[in-house]
Amino acid sequence: MDQLVTLLGYEFVQNAVAAGFVIAIVSGVVSGFVVARSMSFAVHALAELGFTGSAGFLLLHLSPVLGLLFGSAITAVFIGTLGVRARGRDVVVGVVMAFGLGLGVLFITLYKGYANQAFAILFGTITGVSRGDVVLLLAIGAVTLIALAAIYRPLVFATVDPEVAEARGVPVGALAVAFLLIMAAAVAEAIQVVGVLLILTLLITPGAAAERLTPRPGLAIAYSVGIALLCTLGGILLSLITNAPVSVFVTSLSFACYLLARFAVGPRRRELRVAPRAVHAHEAPRTS
Amino acid sequence: MQVTPAVRFERVTLNYGARTIWSDLSLDLAAGTFVAILGPNGSGKTSLLRAILGLVEPSAGRIEVLGRPPHRGDPGIGYVPQHSSFDPELPFRGRDLVRLGIDGHRWGVARPDRAANARVDRALADVEARAYADAPIGRLSGGEQQRLRIAQALVGEPRILLCDEPLANLDLRYQQAITDLIAGWRDRTGGTVLFVTHDVNPVLRVVDQVLFVVNGRWAAGTPDEVLRSDRMSELYGSHVDVVRVHGRILVVGESTESGFNIEEPHHAPAAVVDHPEEP
Numbered sequence: 001m002d003q004l005v006t007l008l009g010y011e012f013v014q015n016a017v018a019a020g021f022v023i024a025i026v027s028g029v030v031s032g033f034v035v036a037r038s039m040s041f042a043v044h045a046l047a048e049l050g051f052t053g054s055a056g057f058l059l060l061h062l063s064p065v066l067g068l069l070f071g072s073a074i075t076a077v078f079i080g081t082l083g084v085r086a087r088g089r090d091v092v093v094g095v096v097m098a099f100g101l102g103l104g105v106l107f108i109t110l111y112k113g114y115a116n117q118a119f120a121i122l123f124g125t126i127t128g129v130s131r132g133d134v135v136l137l138l139a140i141g142a143v144t145l146i147a148l149a150a151i152y153r154p155l156v157f158a159t160v161d162p163e164v165a166e167a168r169g170v171p172v173g174a175l176a177v178a179f180l181l182i183m184a185a186a187v188a189e190a191i192q193v194v195g196v197l198l199i200l201t202l203l204i205t206p207g208a209a210a211e212r213l214t215p216r217p218g219l220a221i222a223y224s225v226g227i228a229l230l231c232t233l234g235g236i237l238l239s240l241i242t243n244a245p246v247s248v249f250v251t252s253l254s255f256a257c258y259l260l261a262r263f264a265v266g267p268r269r270r271e272l273r274v275a276p277r278a279v280h281a282h283e284a285p286r287t288s
Numbered sequence: 289m290q291v292t293p294a295v296r297f298e299r300v301t302l303n304y305g306a307r308t309i310w311s312d313l314s315l316d317l318a319a320g321t322f323v324a325i326l327g328p329n330g331s332g333k334t335s336l337l338r339a340i341l342g343l344v345e346p347s348a349g350r351i352e353v354l355g356r357p358p359h360r361g362d363p364g365i366g367y368v369p370q371h372s373s374f375d376p377e378l379p380f381r382g383r384d385l386v387r388l389g390i391d392g393h394r395w396g397v398a399r400p401d402r403a404a405n406a407r408v409d410r411a412l413a414d415v416e417a418r419a420y421a422d423a424p425i426g427r428l429s430g431g432e433q434q435r436l437r438i439a440q441a442l443v444g445e446p447r448i449l450l451c452d453e454p455l456a457n458l459d460l461r462y463q464q465a466i467t468d469l470i471a472g473w474r475d476r477t478g479g480t481v482l483f484v485t486h487d488v489n490p491v492l493r494v495v496d497q498v499l500f501v502v503n504g505r506w507a508a509g510t511p512d513e514v515l516r517s518d519r520m521s522e523l524y525g526s527h528v529d530v531v532r533v534h535g536r537i538l539v540v541g542e543s544t545e546s547g548f549n550i551e552e553p554h555h556a557p558a559a560v561v562d563h564p565e566e567p
Contacts, residue, residue, distance in 0.1 A: 036378060089558050139377065157392035160380055163369035167341045168393040169361020211379040217423035220379035 001156060007240050016127045016236050019134045022141040023189045024202070026230035028225030030186040031147060031207030036159050040204050041090055042079055042180065043095035046187040047199040049075040052104030054121050064121065065136055068191055072184035075100060080177030096240040124247045126197035126236060137189055151178055156217065193232055194247040201247075202228060205254040214265035227257045228249050292355040294448050294480035295340060300349035302335055308378050309368045310504045313349070319447070322474055322494050324511075327501035333484040334370065337450045338502070340482070341365060346565060354447060366441030368451040374433070382421040382428065382436040386411050389440035411443035412436075415469055431462040438469055448480045449473065454491045457488055463490040470494075487493035488515070489536045515539070 007013050034043055053071020054064040075096060082092045083110040108118050120128065129137070148155075157165040158172045166172050183203075210223035233248035293316040301311040309332035313335065317323055325333050334380045338344045339351055342358035351357065354364045366389075374380065391398060398404075402422055412418045415435040425436065434454055441449060451470065455463045471494035474481050483491060489496060499508045500515075502523045507514050514520075515537050520528040524541065533536045 032379075036375075152396055152397045153392055153394055157388050160378065161372070161385065161388060161392075161440075163372070163393065164367055164388070164437075166343060167360070167367040167369070168391050169367070211377050215379050215381050215422065217379050217381075217384055 003241065004237065007237075008120050010128075011131070012127060013240060015129050015131055015134045016240075017233065019129050019137045020126060020193060020236050023137050024192055024228040026144050026186050027190045027202040028144065028206050028228035029221055030183060031203045031205070031228065032210060032221045032267045033155065033159060033207070034071070034203050035185065035207035035211060035217040037184070040200060042093050042095075043183060043187060043199060044111055044154065045079065045093045045100075045182075045189060046072040046184050047196045048104070049189055050184075050187055051121050051196045052100045052107065055104050055107035055118065058117055059107050063136070064117065065133055065188065065192070068121070069114075069140065069185060069188040071100070071131070072187045074183060076180035076184040077121050077177070080180045081092060120195070121191065122195050123245060124191070124193050124198070124250075126193045126241065126246050129192060133192075137192060140185050141189055144182055144189070147149055147178070148182055151175060165244035184223045193235070194250050198247045198251055200259040201251040201254045203234070205258050206231070209254075209261035212261040225259075227254065238259045242257065291318070293317055293352075294321070294354060295482070296350075298350040298352075299341070300346045300351055301345040302339055302344065303331060304335065308347075308504050310501050310506055310516040311348075314366055315499065315508050317480060317482070317497065319480050320478045321496040322471060322491070323483065323497045323499060324412055324488050324495045325482060325484045325499045325501070326486070326488055329486070331487070331503070333501060334452055336499075337367070337452055337484060339481065340448075340450060341367060346451050363444055364447045365445060366446035366449045368434075368441045368449070368454050370452040371430065371434070371454075371456050373430075376424065376426035378426045378555065381423065382425050382432075382439075383408055383412065384415055385423075385425055385436050386439045386443050391445040407443055410544045411439040414442065414473075415439045415475065430457045431459075431466070434458065434462075434466055435469070438466070442473060445477075446479065447477075448482065450482050450484075452484045453486070454483070455485060455487070460490075467491050467494060492535075492537065500528045511537070 008017070028131055034040065050068040053069070054067035057067025057070065058064050065115075078096050080087065080094070093098035111118075118247050127252070154165065154170045155175050157168070157170050158175045162172050186201060186203060190199055194201050206224040207220075207225040209227050210220045213223050214220050231253040234253050235246050235248075238244075238249040239246040295315075297313045297315045300313045302309045302313075311495060325336060327333055335344060338347055340353055340358055342353075342360040342362065353362060356362075387398070387404065389408060389411075406432050409418070412421045415438050415441055417432065417435045419546075420432055425433065428436070438451075438454070443449075447455040449470065454466055454470070458466065467490055469519060470481055470483070471491075473479060474494075483495075488495065488511065495511055498511050498514050499506060500520070500523060503522050504527075505527070507519055507523050515530050517528060517530045520530050520539055527542050529540045529542075531540060
């Protein structure tokens with residue numbers, strides 16, 4: 001405990017915790033939509049091309065955080081405009097990702113002596129963020145959350161029920177692109193904690209665990225944020241205590257949350273919520 | 289006094305790419321009528337609904353919906369789309385689906401709203417779906433989901449209800465229940481129903497008009513006027529028999545070398561239709 005108090009006195013620890021807090025909130029909210037829209041593969045592509053952007057910006061002596069955002073945002077626009085339909089989307093994502101990652105390799109090769117930086121982007125750098133980075137991450141996070149709040153209702157409509165949403169005048173296609181851009185920002189944020197390769201641990205797992213805990217959409221988002229906060233802040237503190245990388249703990253914690261939600265807590269709660277339907281026993285539930 | 293029809297088609301032609309789906313459709317659908325839209329797969333039944341919703345533009349002619357040109361998001365129209373299932377783990381309840389029918393298209397985050405919640409409750413009660421309104425929607429049966437979709441379409445108090453194959457994947461008992469729900473709404477509110485179906489029999493009791501589309505041609509009128517051997521033969525361009533058996537109507541084509549001159553039987557015998565819902 002004393003150790004923890006001492007650690008929290010260091011500026012780099014404060015930076016990490018502050019940044020982790022913002023990042024976890026953004027990740028938690030966005031991951032609910034990523035899961036509902038089945039966009040894991042797109043998340044991965046945004047992250048890997050964020051890496052390319054970051055490597056490119058490093059080469060030009062610009063902010064690697066902005067580079068991440070740039071790379072993933074460009075990718076979001078490409079995927080959004082080339083692959084609006086769900087079926088074609090995976091193909092477009094794959095095509096864009098392969099090319100972009102190739103560019104990333106080129107940038108890193110040109111950038112001899114920056115193996116550390118590359119490693120940091122791939123596996124997370126949270127305990128290395130500066131005060132300036134914290135402000136930047138805070139700003140990106142705030143803009144992302146405001147944008148998401150602005151489109152929240154029609155985005156839910158377009159995600160759950162696209163045919164009726166379209167008929168009711170919801171701009172389903174434009175929302176798909178807008179959400180990809182929001183995802184791009186969330187990816188740029190989450191990479192700070194867990195890095196490119198482990199991005200899914202913050203942008204899929206919290207949402208996937210939360211949907212096992214409640215059928216209420218608002219509450220699911222709240223659970224998802226809670227799980228992301230627990231994993232991120234818990235991961236940062238455990239890493240500081242043990243000196244092992246943050247991502248090790250974040251991934252372990254989030255996997256544990258998922259297993260608990262799926263096999264321990266979730267099944268008990270599901271029985272509760274399906275129970276009232278017993279009066280309609282003749283209307284057999286789907287068992288798939 | 290001239291009464292505005294709920295939907296008016298004036299010499300409407302609809303193309304899909306280079307293909308003409310149907311042409312020169314002129315028809316007035318009076319308010320309060322229950323219209324069954326019939327025809328084989330690919331005959332443009334769904335496109336007709338999409339044109340009324342303002343999602344596709346006719347390539348010629350004019351459509352009027354409640355006296356206005358069609359426009360996307362018309363609050364006067366409720367829409368029950370073709371069956372598509374929900375992910376069983378989706379954190380979303382029937383109650384939430386119905387709520388989307390009130391304000392799901394508005395920007396921002398929904399605030400707690402008692403009046404809206406009360407409307408949702410009433411809509412759920414009207415379709416007898418309250419018992420499972422709080423369960424995850426993806427775990428409900430097809431029939432339960434269909435009731436919730438109807439509640440969603442009706443909660444906005446539309447004057448026209450468009451239903452696209454609402455009876456597909458339902459067993460006979462459920463087909464009756466859903467038909468009664470929709471016909472009950474029509475009787476109560478004087479609303480207009482456009483009901484796309486490949487089988488007219490489940491709705492035969494309540495239908496006022498049928499619109500039959502085949503190969504770009506169409507015929508409209510009461511079931512007795514349209515569902516006759518001569519009209520159907522003319523429409524299909526080949527010999528077709530319309531047979532009435534036990535109060536059911538069967539449209540039967542003669543067999544040819546390549547199979548039948550009608551691509552699908554419009555209604556299989558009861559024993560085949562009466563299949564249980566998919567698990």
